[in-house]
Amino acid sequence: MPAPFFFADRRLKTKIFLLAVVPFLAAIAGIGIGVRQQATQLAQTQHATMQSAYLTSKEIELRHYVELATSAIAPLYAPGENASAALPAPADEADRQLAALAVLQKMDFGPDGYFFVYDMHGRSLMHPREPGLVGQDLWNLRDPQGSLTIQQLIAAARRGGGYVRYMWHRPSTGKLAPKLGYVVPLPRWGWMIGTGIYLDDVDSTLARIDERASANIEHTIQWLGVIAIAGVLVIALGALVLNVSEHRSTDAKLKRLAQQVVESQEQERARLSRELHDGISQMLVSVKLLLESALARLEHGETRMPAAEASLATGLSRLSDTLREVRGISHALRPSMLDDLGLAAALEQLTRELADQSGIEIAFTQGAPKPASTKSQAPALSDAVNTVLFRIAQEALTNIVRHAGAARAALTLEVAADGVTLGIADNGRGFDVAHALADPRAGLGLRNMRERLESLGGRLDIGSQPGHTLVTAWVPVSPSGTASAAPGAAAVSGTST
Numbered sequence: 377m378p379a380p381f382f383f384a385d386r387r388l389k390t391k392i393f394l395l396a397v398v399p400f401l402a403a404i405a406g407i408g409i410g411v412r413q414q415a416t417q418l419a420q421t422q423h424a425t426m427q428s429a430y431l432t433s434k435e436i437e438l439r440h441y442v443e444l445a446t447s448a449i450a451p452l453y454a455p456g457e458n459a460s461a462a463l464p465a466p467a468d469e470a471d472r473q474l475a476a477l478a479v480l481q482k483m484d485f486g487p488d489g490y491f492f493v494y495d496m497h498g499r500s501l502m503h504p505r506e507p508g509l510v511g512q513d514l515w516n517l518r519d520p521q522g523s524l525t526i527q528q529l530i531a532a533a534r535r536g537g538g539y540v541r542y543m544w545h546r547p548s549t550g551k552l553a554p555k556l557g558y559v560v561p562l563p564r565w566g567w568m569i570g571t572g573i574y575l576d577d578v579d580s581t582l583a584r585i586d587e588r589a590s591a592n593i594e595h596t597i598q599w600l601g602v603i604a605i606a607g608v609l610v611i612a613l614g615a616l617v618l619n620v621s622e623h624r625s626t627d628a629k630l631k632r633l634a635q636q637v638v639e640s641q642e643q644e645r646a647r648l649s650r651e652l653h654d655g656i657s658q659m660l661v662s663v664k665l666l667l668e669s670a671l672a673r674l675e676h677g678e679t680r681m682p683a684a685e686a687s688l689a690t691g692l693s694r695l696s697d698t699l700r701e702v703r704g705i706s707h708a709l710r711p712s713m714l715d716d717l718g719l720a721a722a723l724e725q726l727t728r729e730l731a732d733q734s735g736i737e738i739a740f741t742q743g744a745p746k747p748a749s750t751k752s753q754a755p756a757l758s759d760a761v762n763t764v765l766f767r768i769a770q771e772a773l774t775n776i777v778r779h780a781g782a783a784r785a786a787l788t789l790e791v792a793a794d795g796v797t798l799g800i801a802d803n804g805r806g807f808d809v810a811h812a813l814a815d816p817r818a819g820l821g822l823r824n825m826r827e828r829l830e831s832l833g834g835r836l837d838i839g840s841q842p843g844h845t846l847v848t849a850w851v852p853v854s855p856s857g858t859a860s861a862a863p864g865a866a867a868v869s870g871t872s873t
Contacts, residue, residue, distance in 0.1 A: 412593060427582055431578070435539060438572065441489075446560065448480075452476045487548045488547055494526060498516075505547040506547075519552070521543065523543075529557060530568055539557065541555070553574045555572045555573065557572030660698060671685060671692065674688065722762075723766065723787060726769060726773065734777040740787045741786070742789045742790075742791075758853075761832065765798045765849060772825070788801075794852060795850055798850075799848045803844060806843065809838050822836075829851060834851035
């Protein structure tokens with residue numbers, strides 16, 4: 377091999393390694409580290425949130441069970457308003473207690489759900505799953521960790537009721553399992569009544585969620601490794617056979633990578649929006665209803681408690697603010713109406729919200745389809761087209777509110793058999809379109825709109841002068857409703873112009 381050729385080839389390999397392979401691998405490694413850290417933090421946050429929410433719901437459930445049990449024996453317990461004047465005879469009182477125990481004995485909720493009764497000295501009065509304990513003094517009963525189980529329960533009852541975690545035999549398995557109990561006192565009889573749920577199901581559910589999260593993280597890292605190896609091979613081969621088109625090839629790869637990243641972001645935004653709307657929001661609504669019910673009982677009760685009513689009212693107000701904030705975050709991440717009712721409904725909601733917030737008169741109209749023949753019919757739009765056009769409308773209307781100084785704006789949507797057209801017009805001060813597109817700081821939002829449309833084979837037309845600005849976006853669609861561009865295209869999130 378001639379020396380000049382050898383050294384030229386060696387310099388080419390060095391150039392490929394330094395300019396392509398090393399930055400690419402460093403970028404993949406950085407992305408991998410960032411993805412692992414972010415995914416781990418998200419998994420931890422999800423674990424804590426789900427654990428807290430699940431336990432809170434179980435605590436509320438236990439409290440309701442105990443309230444149901446006390447209500448069932450209330451006619452027998454009957455503290456009476458004139459107890460000092462006419463106390464029941466001991467025999468009658470004993471009969472009432474036996475009847476109450478019989479009622480509680482029959483009440484259960486599943487194979488592991490039952491009520492138990494102890495006196496305040498630790499003697500078991502009723503235990504439907506372990507009748508052998510009835511009559512025994514369990515004051516000094518300890519669990520495997522040495523905790524005095526019955527004493528803890530009685531202490532919580534003496535405080536007026538509360539929750540206690542302890543270990544107890546699970547009837548369905550016969551093994552010790554962690555349990556969350558809720559107890560309340562019956563002072564006149566000197567009883568403690570309570571129930572509980574076993575927490576090993578909760579722990580196993582959370583453990584499975586953690587395992588899936590860890591598996592997803594490892595799977596993502598493995599895919600990044602595969603992408604890294606494939607990328608090194610593609611770069612090495614491309615550098616050997618493509619020299620003139622190197623810059624264009626690199627630019628195309630970066631665009632595809634940006635599209636994939638943004639598509640993942642859009643999917644994650646939609647997932648988080650659904651989690652907030654269907655999970656936390658529903659739990660907050662349930663808590664709000666419970667607090668409203670408690671406040672109504674206080675307000676209509678015989679004994680008024682102004683301090684408690686004020687505290688509950690303040691809590692309800694703050695809970696309502698929190699619920700509105702959660703719903704606002706969910707809607708900002710991705711409006712559910714876009715997925716449920718389609719683009720037109722989402723655009724109408726967007727214009728209404730921005731009009732209320734900004735005071736600008738914003739109108740939305742949906743034009744009738746323009747069939748080319750009597751058999752033509754406007755197709756249903758795909759998720760990619762809906763997302764791109766919604767983000768463009770959101771970006772354009774935001775720019776109008778922030779920069780245009782307009783008093784009126786109009787949004788129009790027309791769906792035809794061969795494509796969909798979105799128009800945004802305003803009567804603001806206008807701007808220099810050529811300058812905005814050329815300035816890297818001022819025209820970023822417009823360029824992102826254009827790139828979003830180009831990824832779907834569409835186009836963006838902009839006309840602006842003082843008093844009138846019109847932005848028109850058009851996307852071709854096939855009869856099935858999908859964009860005519862190559863698959864895998866995704867919208868690029870916009871910023872202000």
